[in-house]
Amino acid sequence: MSALQVTWLREVRTFRRSFTGTLPIALFLAVVGWTFVMSLRKSDGGVLQLQTIWGVSVSPWIPVLCSVLTMRLFAEERATGMIDLLLVIPMRERTLVFGKFLSALTMTVFAVSLSSLLPLVIVPWLSPSLKSALHPTAFAMTGIILLLQSSLWCAVGTMVSVFFRNQTMAAVVSILLCGGIPLAFYAVILVWLPELRLNATWMPLITNVYDFSTGLVSTYAIAFYLVMTGLSLFICSKTLALLRLRS
Amino acid sequence: MLEVKNITFSYNTQETLGNITFDAAPGEILAIVGANGAGKTTLLRLLACLLMQDSGNTLIDGVDSLTRPIAYRAKIGYLSERCPLYDEMTVEEYLTYRLRLKGERQFRVRRRLDEVITQCRLDDHRKTMIRLLSFGFRKRVGMAEALTAHPPVLLLDDPLAGLDLPQRKQTAEVLTSVSGRSAIILAGHEISFLLEWCTRFLVLHRGRLVGSYRVNDYEKDLLQHKIEQQMIHGREEGHQL
Numbered sequence: 001m002s003a004l005q006v007t008w009l010r011e012v013r014t015f016r017r018s019f020t021g022t023l024p025i026a027l028f029l030a031v032v033g034w035t036f037v038m039s040l041r042k043s044d045g046g047v048l049q050l051q052t053i054w055g056v057s058v059s060p061w062i063p064v065l066c067s068v069l070t071m072r073l074f075a076e077e078r079a080t081g082m083i084d085l086l087l088v089i090p091m092r093e094r095t096l097v098f099g100k101f102l103s104a105l106t107m108t109v110f111a112v113s114l115s116s117l118l119p120l121v122i123v124p125w126l127s128p129s130l131k132s133a134l135h136p137t138a139f140a141m142t143g144i145i146l147l148l149q150s151s152l153w154c155a156v157g158t159m160v161s162v163f164f165r166n167q168t169m170a171a172v173v174s175i176l177l178c179g180g181i182p183l184a185f186y187a188v189i190l191v192w193l194p195e196l197r198l199n200a201t202w203m204p205l206i207t208n209v210y211d212f213s214t215g216l217v218s219t220y221a222i223a224f225y226l227v228m229t230g231l232s233l234f235i236c237s238k239t240l241a242l243l244r245l246r247s
Numbered sequence: 248m249l250e251v252k253n254i255t256f257s258y259n260t261q262e263t264l265g266n267i268t269f270d271a272a273p274g275e276i277l278a279i280v281g282a283n284g285a286g287k288t289t290l291l292r293l294l295a296c297l298l299m300q301d302s303g304n305t306l307i308d309g310v311d312s313l314t315r316p317i318a319y320r321a322k323i324g325y326l327s328e329r330c331p332l333y334d335e336m337t338v339e340e341y342l343t344y345r346l347r348l349k350g351e352r353q354f355r356v357r358r359r360l361d362e363v364i365t366q367c368r369l370d371d372h373r374k375t376m377i378r379l380l381s382f383g384f385r386k387r388v389g390m391a392e393a394l395t396a397h398p399p400v401l402l403l404d405d406p407l408a409g410l411d412l413p414q415r416k417q418t419a420e421v422l423t424s425v426s427g428r429s430a431i432i433l434a435g436h437e438i439s440f441l442l443e444w445c446t447r448f449l450v451l452h453r454g455r456l457v458g459s460y461r462v463n464d465y466e467k468d469l470l471q472h473k474i475e476q477q478m479i480h481g482r483e484e485g486h487q488l
Contacts, residue, residue, distance in 0.1 A: 006347040017335060081331040085392075088295050089348050090321035244299055 003091040007099025008106070015069070015107050024068040025111045032058050032115045040122075050126070050134060054119040055142040055209040058112060062146065063153045063178030069107050070157025071171035073100045074240075079165040087244065094237040101158045101233060108150040116143065138213055145212035148225035149205060153178045155232035162239045248272045249294070249400050249430050254303035256293055263289050264454045267303070271430040271447075273399065276422060278441045279434045281451035282478050287434035288328060290451070291404050294432065295325045307400050321349075324393035324429070328404040330386050334378035338369055338388055341377060342395060349396045359395055367391040367421055383414045390418065394425060401425070403433040407440070419444045438474055442467050450474055452481030 001009075015021030036057040043053055077083040086096060119139075123131065157174045164170040182205060189196050208221045249271045256264040264286045271277045279287050292298045294305055296312050296319060305312040305319075312319040333341055342363065346356045364370055367387045372380065377388065386406065393401055406422075407415050415437075422431055423444055435441055441448075442462060448470070450458035458477045460470055 001347050001353065003348055003350060006344065010344055014335065081327060081329045082333070084292075084295075084297055084327050085325065085331065085345075087297055088320060088323065088325045089345075090317045090350065091348070092317065244297060 003089070003095050004099045004102075007096055008102050011073070011100055011103030012106055015103065020072055021069065021107060024065055025107065025114075028061055028065045028111050029114055031061055033118060035061070036115075036118045049138065049213065050119045050123075051139045051142045052210060052213040054116065054139075055146060055213045056206055057118075058115050058146055059149060059206050059209045060179070062108065062112070062149055064175060065111060066104065066108055066150065066153035066157045067160075067171045067174035067178060070101075070104045070154055070161050071167045071174065072161070073104065073158055074161040074236075075164045075167045075170045078162075079167075083243070087240070092237075093240040094233070097158065097233055097237040097240060101154055101236075104154045104158065105151055108154055109147060112143075112146050112150060138215065141215065141217060142209065142213040145208050145221075148222065148229075149208070151229045152225050152232070155229040155236075159232040159236040159239070162236050248308060249432070250304075250306045251294070252304045252306075254290075254293060254300045254305065256289060256298065256300050262454060264293070264300075267456050269449055269456065269459065271400070271432055273428055273430050274426060275447055276426050276431045276433070276445045277447045277449060278445040279432065279449045279451060280436065280438060280441070280474060280478060284453075285451040285478070286454040287451055288404055289454075291325075291402050291432070291434055294400075295323060295402050296320055321396075322399045324396065324398035324401045326386075326389045326393045326401075326403040326406055328408070328434075330389040332377045332385055332388055335376070337374050337376055338364070338380075338391075339373045341388065342391060345392050346395050351396060359397075363391045363395050366394065366424070368417065382409050383411065386410060386414075386418070390421065394421075397428060399429055401429045401431045401433075403431065405434050405436075407435055407437055415440060438471050442471060448474055450477040452477060455481070457481050 036054060039048075039053045039057050074083070077086060087093075089096075116139075123134070126134075156178050157170075160174040160177060161167075161170045164173070208218075210216075211218060211221070251267055251269050254264060254267040255262065267290060269277075279290060281287050289298065293300050294312075296316055299313070307319055307322040310318045310322065333344075336344065339360065342360055343356060346359055351359060364373060367390055369384070369387055369391060372384060377385065380388065386409070390403070390406060393403065401422075403422075406418055410418060419440075422433075425431070426446075433445075438448075446462055448458070448460045448462065449456060450460075458474065460474070462470065465473070
């Protein structure tokens with residue numbers, strides 16, 4: 001078993017055993033369920049398809065879930081001093097970072113997968129015309145954009161966790177970074193730089209969910225998520241390496 | 248064999264360790280002693296690759312900590328002063344996890360685990376949750392973890408702190424038994440007790456190595472007096488390396 005697998009397995013077990021893993025997922029599912037039902041009622045008679053409603057119900061809550069799941073990954077290790085024993089192990093920092101990131105991503109994907117039961121449950125009650133409009137591919141594309149978003153937010157959360165010893169602080173900063181900054185940035189553009197609005201239509205990242213769920217797949221968006229995920233993990237592993245220079 | 252050559256380390260602009268040079272071979276139990284703030288923990292953290300020196304080199308069997316850090320780290324076992332552990336795991340789970348993380352092959356994990364658990368007298372606590380252990384037993388688990396992969400160099404930061412006399416004696420027995428295959432470098436304060444089983448002493452005073460003594464070369468009382476004087480005043484006595 002490689003160090004990556006061992007790290008991943010240990011973190012997933014910890015998530016399963018602790019409230020910091022199970023409680024946020026339960027709350028996430030409850031909030032997503034409520035959002036989904038409200039969105040269904042609002043879009044009654046509208047043009048939105050079922051997978052789009054599911055996607056936009058889930059997407060805004062993923063940053064919150066990821067922030068809470070990732071807050072303890074490194075902050076706890078730093079607070080207890082366990083980080084020293086991890087850095088003494090003969091493995092690269094990026095292996096440790098990637099193992100922890102993958103464990104948080106696994107839990108997020110698990111939660112998002114459970115939430116996909118919501119649209120599936122109501123399919124039998126849809127009118128025949130709406131049923132015929134449903135496409136598994138559209139659902140799959142919605143799932144892919146949610147997976148990309150999950151990986152980005154998990155990577156950002158993991159990165160933020162390295163900078164803190166206090167888990168709550170890590171979660172708050174992570175939520176601000178994941179949810180607050182993109183929205184604030186978009187709001188600033190709308191208010192003060194409206195001429196740039198068309199260049200920043202991707203900014204509230206929920207737009208990507210609308211696009212993907214309706215078949216407007218953009219390689220630019222995919223590249224954006226992958227690059228930002230990689231960049232966050234890179235910063236995380238380099239920060240960890242810097243801890244060696246000045247503890 | 249551990250070789251430390253002219254190591255210097257500063258926190259910001261203040262020099263914490265200056266020009267430290269020594270070596271240690273398997274069979275030796277080397278105690279680093281000094282007053283609080285003398286630089287013992289910093290030196291051990293440097294040797295464990297948890298800090299990076301400003302200048303100088305550290306080598307184990309010719310492997311440099313700066314040029315081949317992963318190969319270097321594969322050769323050390325480290326026990327931190329705070330002895331952190333994962334409280335939610337059992338002793339056996341924790342040691343297995345650490346062995347696997349160190350890249351131990353699957354077929355050897357069980358053997359090493361049994362060996363180290365017996366060695367550190369943890370047989371009755373294999374399935375005990377770590378959070379339920381007393382401080383003394385937590386230290387033993389930390390020690391067991393450091394010993395698991397049979398490292399050529401063991402770095403132990405204050406392994407006796409917080410232990411009662413029987414536990415100290417047990418720790419000394421364990422370390423003496425493994426000293427044949429590992430060079431043991433430990434930091435501590437209890438000179439009279441360390442004199443019973445350590446083979447060499449290095450005295451640090453304000454980040455400088457002010458003395459190095461082989462225990463066999465001196466009367467124990469005389470050596471204890473010399474070391475204590477050097478710890479307090481930093482006067483250079485004994486065999487300077």
